[in-house]
Amino acid sequence: MSDTIERIKCLIIGSGPAGYTAAIYAARADMKPVMYTGMQMGGQLTTTTEVDNYPGYPNGTDGTAMMNDLQKQAERFGTEVRFGLVTKVELSDKIGGIHKIIVDESKELEAETVIISTGATAKYLGLESEQRLIGGGVSACATCDGFFYKGQDVIVVGAGDTAAEEATYLANICNKVTMLVRKDHMRASKAMQHRVNKTANIEVLYNTELDEVLGESVVEGARVVNNQTKDKHDIAITGVFIAIGHKPNSDLFKGVLDMDEVGYLITQGKSTKTNLPGVFAAGDIQDKEYRQAVTAAGTGCMAALDAERYLGALE
Numbered sequence: 039m040s041d042t043i044e045r046i047k048c049l050i051i052g053s054g055p056a057g058y059t060a061a062i063y064a065a066r067a068d069m070k071p072v073m074y075t076g077m078q079m080g081g082q083l084t085t086t087t088e089v090d091n092y093p094g095y096p097n098g099t100d101g102t103a104m105m106n107d108l109q110k111q112a113e114r115f116g117t118e119v120r121f122g123l124v125t126k127v128e129l130s131d132k133i134g135g136i137h138k139i140i141v142d143e144s145k146e147l148e149a150e151t152v153i154i155s156t157g158a159t160a161k162y163l164g165l166e167s168e169q170r171l172i173g174g175g176v177s178a179c180a181t182c183d184g185f186f187y188k189g190q191d192v193i194v195v196g197a198g199d200t201a202a203e204e205a206t207y208l209a210n211i212c213n214k215v216t217m218l219v220r221k222d223h224m225r226a227s228k229a230m231q232h233r234v235n236k237t238a239n240i241e242v243l244y245n246t247e248l249d250e251v252l253g254e255s256v257v258e259g260a261r262v263v264n265n266q267t268k269d270k271h272d273i274a275i276t277g278v279f280i281a282i283g284h285k286p287n288s289d290l291f292k293g294v295l296d297m298d299e300v301g302y303l304i305t306q307g308k309s310t311k312t313n314l315p316g317v318f319a320a321g322d323i324q325d326k327e328y329r330q331a332v333t334a335a336g337t338g339c340m341a342a343l344d345a346e347r348y349l350g351a352l353e
């Protein structure tokens with residue numbers, strides 16, 4: 039039975055910058071990588087038209103075009119890119135053990151090494167106007183998109199450390215930042231709250247929620263509501279930054295791989311090694327700090343090198 043099951047030396051789960059960079063390195067090391075793309079081929083960057091901070095593109099680039107280039111580069115060295123969703127894993131805890139992977143609930147594979155690069159998904163509020171204007175002034179990443187709002191007024195929705203960090207980052211670039219905090223206090227650490235409070239161009243509105251993003255194709259303002267008094271008012275802004283957290287795409291690995299309370303995979307020291315031998319994690323799935331394409335690509339490279347060394351040590 040088992041001789042009919044395909045055996046893969048290096049299986050890569052996910053087709054974002056981490057997955058493709060791992061593929062480029064693994065293919066050049068003759069590990070014959072096979073990648074399963076998941077439902078979002080090319081990952082998160084395919085949802086943006088402007089990537090201005092990835093090195094090597096002096097005039098910036100379109101996210102989808104960049105991911106197509108990465109795919110071509112990975113394929114040039116022999117990566118096999120397959121459309122499919124990994125739906126189940128049975129990971130071995132033995133050094134040199136074979137990992138069982140199920141794709142699309144039916145196809146069974148065996149893998150000597152597995153690189154997990156399934157990313158994380160930004161959480162949104164779910165308002166119709168917010169969803170419609172993603173890319174037209176609504177963003178979930180200040181580091182990525184803040185620059186486009188230089189000198190303008192923006193709002194940040196959220197009350198945790200990420201929201202506080204995004205607000206202070208934007209305050210350096212924008213004219214004014216209004217933070218909408220749902221409760222009567224922030225969840226952010228005292229240190230981050232202090233940074234927010236001492237930044238002159240950040241205004242915090244407590245007990246306040248985003249009711250509607252105004253504008254047809256680009257953001258022209260925000261209607262906010264005080265959840266105590268139910269009073270609504272409009273704020274003239276051009277950018278809306280949603281900073282209410284991310285969900286790492288790690289449900290498949292619950293109870294199998296070490297993860298933090300939110301679901302980010304935990305890697306060992308400065309490596310991409312997970313708690314199981316031959317299983318590595320790269321990109322946003324193991325990084326709640328930086329979450330950038332270039333950092334994802336960097337850890338993708340590390341994962342391929344870690345996988346290559348792991349296999350080398352078995353010989």
Ligand SMILES: Cc1cc2nc3c(=O)[nH]c(=O)nc-3n(C[C@H](O)[C@H](O)[C@H](O)COP(=O)(O)OP(=O)(O)OC[C@H]3O[C@@H](n4cnc5c(N)ncnc54)[C@H](O)[C@@H]3O)c2cc1C
Nearest residue numbers: 052053054055056076078081082124157182321322329331
């Ligand atoms: C709108 C937007 C704009 C951004 N702009 C920038 C920017 O300008 N600059 C920048 O540096 N960063 C930007 N980012 C952040 C950047 O996109 C991420 O940091 C980066 O894409 C993370 O790469 P990744 O490879 O870890 O995962 P992702 O890009 O999240 O890719 C994850 C991949 O895993 C796949 N997958 C998930 N589950 C499975 C499964 N079960 N089986 C198989 N495959 C699976 C998905 O289909 C996807 O291909 C932006 C993000 C967003 C949302």
